[in-house]
Amino acid sequence: MNLYTSKTEATAKQAFEAAKTGDESRVRSLIDHSFNIEDCDEEGNSLLHYAVMGKNVSLTTYLVEHCGMDPAWANQNMVTPYDLSKGTPIEEYFRTVCGFGLEECYRNPVLRGMHPDPSILRVGDDYYMVNSSFLYFPALPISHSKDLVHWKVIGYGVTDSKWAEEHLGSLEGGRGFWAPDISYHNGRFYICATLRQNDDAPYIQTQMVTSSQFPQGPYETPVIHDVLGIDPSIFTDDDGKRYMLLNRGARIMEISEDGKEILSEPTLIWYGYSGHAPEGPHLLKKDGYYYCFLAEGGTGKGHMITVSRSRNLYGPYEPCPFNPIMHQKDEMAAIQCCGHGKPVQTPDGRWFIAYLCSRFIDGQWGMLGRETCLDEMQWTSDGWPVINKGKGPSYMAALPYPYQRENGLSVEQGEAWLSPRTRDENRIRQEEDGSVWIRGDGMDLWEKGCRSLLLKCQPDFQFTMEFTMDIVEEETEFTSDAGVTLYYDENTYIKFGITRDMVFVSEYVDNSYVRTEQKPFSFQKSVTFRVETKGLNRSFYINNSYLWHWPDVTSICSEGLVKGKRFTGAMYGVYVNGSNLLCWRQHSEIQ
Missing domain, CATH: 1.25.40.20 (Ankyrin repeat-containing domain)
Known part of the structure; x- marks a missing residue:
């Protein structure tokens, strides 16, 4: 359109x-x-x-x-004509046209908020997925699903805070774990990912491999390979030999069975279809062919999925005549930047592919970062894969397993609290009732060493967060400030907090606080913060009293500042900047 x-x-x-x-x-x-x-x-x-x-x-x-x-084509608010037809005679007509009812479909993205670079796997009747976590800890979230649509985080690939401090502690925002892959071999689950270092490191790109007997972990201490490249994935051939693929294009090298040793130099097998930024390689073998899937075109609106095939592992590879098999050509579409996909086969022989996408406010502000979509992938009579019949990403599609909804399965992403880089267990603890305790470390949020904040992914363009903060009885004095935060990285964030005698909201952009509003306030042991988000607009409340409205908040996204590797998404959470021990209780998010 x-x-x-x-x-x-x-x-x-x-x-x-x-x-x-x-x-x-x-x-x-x-x-x-x-x-x-x-x-x-x-x-x-x-x-x-x-x-x-x-x-x-x-x-x-x-x-x-x-x-x-x-x-089923959606407007900018993700509303389709089918949605508008509900309760009218047109609804039944659309049911016939689309092949599913409004209560028999799922909506993309299936994982909203920052869930980039999905890698999907089926073992038996269970599906597992990993996504990039960058420098957030615990790292590399592992999600589980029975129906490909409803996902719940069940574990993390990296949970050792000491290891994280060594490998993530000094990294700049946007670095860390990129584009993980999950695979299964001989009773073990394997996760590999690029550990992207700072630009002054001896190897700015290294590859991590870890494994576990259980999909949720615990996972072994990762092994780091000093091999340049990004977006690793692991492929096991019919003869049991195992390989790791890396960009640019698809380069392949043999690895040991446990992934802990590199047995050959990387060899290019296919550079790609477009010639622009080929990455994210995945291999699958089907009907005697090796199919090589790539992400191409960069991660912006030129992003796409392409595929080629060969009878021989090392090629030559023949490009698919339908390339790109996934690409958003419609500049007005609500879902953009579609690419970086990995296919999965269901037990009954159908195929689906999980891939990343982006959504934008006013066509330019990708506040949520990259999200995860799902679409069906079919095979032509001559053996080529085609996604969603070549129409680009779907907005609504028939549930892969309609009976799952009847069994009461609900959408439950279930992420834990995240910390930038690592976590100081002496300063943060979580109780069974869901409350969290934070003792401040005296550092502000722009400092890489700050360990006194907890974050979650912003779930959508419209949501409300609400937290109540309590001070323990033995605390007699507020030593600095504490409150809630709207956070992108150490370069851009907003603090909405209190001091001993003031409530304030401050926006930090690129080395300085660029705007602040404040009012007198008397803190009496307990205070409730609420922030309402509607697109770029933020409204701030304390103890249910309206304080401020900020329009056009554009800094909390990758487009808000050009600096370093800003590939993540908007976060929200709580912080303590001082030495106080404070308790936080989160209220339900209001969508």
């Missing part, structure tokens, strides 16, 4: 108004002579959205069957 231009605006608005009022003859006339079906309004609503608003079944049918408009 395209936003109408100054030349097409008048015609587009006439068509939208006619569709909304149910004037089918006027809509048909405009389509025949002047209106472009691809035109949409500022919010991404298509002509089909307006036709459904007008409740004209005949017009809706005409637009779908004669103009090829999609009932």
